[in-house]
Amino acid sequence: MLAPPITELVQTSDMVAIVHVDRIHPLTAEQAAFTERIFSDPPLNVPIRLPTQAVDVTVVRNLKGTIPKGVPIGSGVTNCDVVLMEGRDYLIFAQAAVESGDKIEPRYGTFMIDRSPRSLAALAEVEHSLSSNPTPP
Numbered sequence: 001m002l003a004p005p006i007t008e009l010v011q012t013s014d015m016v017a018i019v020h021v022d023r024i025h026p027l028t029a030e031q032a033a034f035t036e037r038i039f040s041d042p043p044l045n046v047p048i049r050l051p052t053q054a055v056d057v058t059v060v061r062n063l064k065g066t067i068p069k070g071v072p073i074g075s076g077v078t079n080c081d082v083v084l085m086e087g088r089d090y091l092i093f094a095q096a097a098v099e100s101g102d103k104i105e106p107r108y109g110t111f112m113i114d115r116s117p118r119s120l121a122a123l124a125e126v127e128h129s130l131s132s133n134p135t136p137p
Contacts, residue, residue, distance in 0.1 A: 003109030010129040013093040015065035019057040021084050024075055027051055054103060055084050063130055074103035082106040089113040091123060
């Protein structure tokens with residue numbers, strides 16, 4: 001699956017922020033059992049949503065919108081999800097949580113920030129997108 005272009009992610013996300021992942025909380029025993037059950041005997045023609053790990057982050061910089069303090073971020077448990085790692089910095093694209101108590105789920109296209117040319121170019125493209133197309137706060 002290819003991520004949407006960065007300009008599209010910036011325009012269609014409620015929140016764009018640079019965050020540092022402080023801690024990842026593993027799935028509870030109940031969530032892990034549910035995930036295992038779904039993988040071993042998947043239901044047919046029934047939409048499902050796998051649980052995600054809760055992640056505590058420090059917001060380094062909000063670029064668009066605001067990630068509310070104390071609201072957990074989701075980190076997926078499969079290779080089809082956005083998976084975050086402790087101790088790393090990420091540029092997160094996300095929609096606002098739908099209901100109170102929901103995690104903020106990073107969109108596909110979220111990326112780890114490091115010193116690689118690819119990461120630095122993507123970060124520059126995000127900043128250029130934000131400065132070229134002003135978005136309301």
